[in-house]
Amino acid sequence: MSKPHWRPAHASDLAAISAIAACIHPDLFERPDVFAEKMQLCPDGCRVLAGAEGIVGYGLAHPWKQHQIPPLDGFLARLPDDADCLYVHDVAVLPDARGGVARAYMATIEQLARSSDIAALALVSVYATRPLWERLGFRPVTTDVQLCAKLASYGDGATYMLRNLAAA
């Protein structure tokens, strides 16, 4: 059987994305419209992992400002004109399809950042995934009071992390 592969997300993938999100992030609910907006604003950053029997994962990323965290389940409204990072909102893959796929998604996102003259990637690590993101070149950033307040909605142990592409 062929291995699942990443491809651009389409509006018709929304139901599958929402179902996977509900399964993997039961305590971090986001409305389907919130995912749809990200797909509209940054189609190149939003991808799904397509397997033989359907969608088994997704990754959502968009240009943003470093040290700013979009609120969970909130609309972005617009992308900043002076974006200085690609913010990886989420990567979620069903357990059977895991193994090398986050690395593959991040390689695409890195390429997208470089071709857009954006020199950093950012994300909020949840569920003790910090070592995984460190393995992919991210470093935890000391957060100020404002950033800490925004991190609170992401649950205990959420960490804001950056990867400097210029240093790679």
Ligand SMILES: CC(C)(COP(=O)(O)OP(=O)(O)OC[C@H]1O[C@@H](n2cnc3c(N)ncnc32)[C@H](O)[C@@H]1OP(=O)(O)O)[C@@H](O)C(=O)NCCC(=O)NCCS
């Ligand atoms: C996060 C997730 C997408 C990772 O998918 P994956 O296919 O297992 O990830 P990869 O295998 O590509 O891992 C990337 C690297 O991190 C490494 N890694 C994985 N878990 C690790 C851990 N606990 N500690 C250190 N390194 C780890 C991998 O070995 C790999 O490195 P390598 O390519 O040099 O071997 C998947 O686990 C998932 O969906 N988790 C639930 C949702 C979630 O937590 N998403 C992240 C939100 S911040």
